[in-house]
Amino acid sequence: DVNVNQETIQTENANVDASEETGTGEKKAEQDEPTCKNPDSDGTCLPPSNLEECGIWLAPSSIPGAGLGMYAGRDFKKGEELQPSGEIVIPMIDINHHQYALGDQFFMLWDEYTWSATGLHMDHLGYVEVKVASPGFGSAANSFIDLVNVDELRPRHSIPHGLHRSRDPGAGAFSTYHDRQSTASVDIQKGEELFVDYGQQVSLNRYGWWWFRDRKHFGPVPLLGDLDTATSVFKRFLEMRQKHHKLRDEPFGDLWVSFVEKTDFDDSRSLAAFRKTEEEWRLLHQLKTLKEIRILEGLRTDEWLREHGTCADNMVEGESTIRQAGRGAFATRRLVKDSVIAPLPLIHIGDASILDMLEFEDIRTLKTENVTNGAQLTLNYCFGHRESSLLLCPYGPLTSLINHNQTQANVKLRWADAAKGNHEPELLERLVEHFAFDKTAKLAMELIALRDIQPGEEIFLDYGDDWEAAWQQHVQSWEPHPRAADYISAYQLDSSSERLLTEFEQMDRPYPENVQLRCDIKFFRSIDYDHFQQTGEITVLDYHTSEWVPCEILRFRVVNNQMRYTAVARVDENKNEKLTDAPKEAFKFLDNPYTTDMFLPNAFRHAMMIPDEMFPEYWMNL
């Protein structure tokens, strides 16, 4: 509450002024140290922001060699949302096909950080394969399958400010997928590292257990159940030692260490679960399980998080105050001048042309004249420089939502503190080729407040003169695409309260060619459907669990003042299923591939610019 904060500050100042007068007309000596709200580990006072309120931190992971991790800054109850709002999700459309057609050698670090669009219901946007960049939990959190404590849900789909391609030059320039929330899958205590599932379980919205299997460079990472197996192995080891008296007085851990290091078991994911430290050995002897030990080891104190981490929930999503910009980021709390307001770990793309898209006569046959037709939307979410092929795309929580404003910028960029995470400053003195093919993210920036920022203020960054000029040029030369006036998106149809048309009615009044109708097959198979049939109440119909299959409406009727539809769902290629008396909420329109605003040939594309004074000369390869 801004007013309360300001009042408190004013009252505090008034008290100070009163006590400063000593009666002799002299100011009281400045011997009184200011009360230190956020002392650093060595006692230095940090600017008095509200760091104690911070709910999510980015800091080095408790898993050795795993780079950054995310931590809980407070307790979370099972099911509670971990962030003030969910994340934006940015689709990459058939990127491999656009690249193979160019015949390039294709390496993309994003591949290590993207999610399957199928599980997030975004696969219909492309023909072959849609990958999605999901900053925050989707990219910055680690996976430790036996300790997973975070569930990541699906994004919502909506068009902010109702921008339309017939009148808005901003249409197609930002992602319409947003608010991908992350919730606590178990009770989480303050200081715990947060782990997501990359995942092990073959569930629909996850990549599948092969993620680690296909990444041999991580070594044998323990997967589901391996911590429990490892604990049993240790118990068996103790039993064996008790039986064999000679082994009993073995010096501390030696026999054990040689056992777990035995080369025959090199590939064992269970043995890899041991860290082989004396501390671990001691705790195992206290009959703690490896799971308990890992949670204990991963627990961080407030002091540690403040010293090694950066608060990552200082912002919340909202519709931007700049209409054409789409959504934006807003301060959740008072942010103090000169403080770090958000971490920006970066995914590098050595050659920006990887994001070029081609004009295909038909992408399914890859028939193309190799003519570039715009760029992936991802470009708008990355930083670049006019004299370099390098792009750096941030994946910190909510930071992808920050808009450009030259006159009202309240944050600026700087290179991150190497001690706080994934930043290797020596790369600023290496040529781009040196790290372009590196399979892990190694650079990070951070955002600094240029002045005090009050809760609810929109966060603005100056993307640079080049970006500003490109946007102005875009707005001046922009004209609506032919036939834009008639365009109706799936989102518009979904938002409309009009009755759905039957197959027969559509012969006279067809739905636009750019959409298809789907229905949620999961709903019909769930108890929610039975409940709905009995009571007419739509309880769950949850977009996080729904599974949308092609559907055609046969007829409709009114039951208890509610419109209900009977439809045929194409469950798979060979099977249709009849669905009776369903509510409208069980149906949804999807856009067809390559039809939404982001595919408009006149949609704005430009990287945000890294300021000249920060940009290393070594990287200037153009």
Ligand SMILES: C[S@@+](CC[C@H](N)C(=O)[O-])C[C@H]1O[C@@H](n2cnc3c(N)ncnc32)[C@H](O)[C@@H]1O
């Ligand atoms: C990093 S994204 C910012 C988040 C974006 N607004 C969204 O809704 O996802 C950068 C894109 O936001 C839009 N944008 C940011 N600042 C803008 C501005 N001042 N005017 C118009 N569009 C802006 C542009 O489309 C730009 O390419």
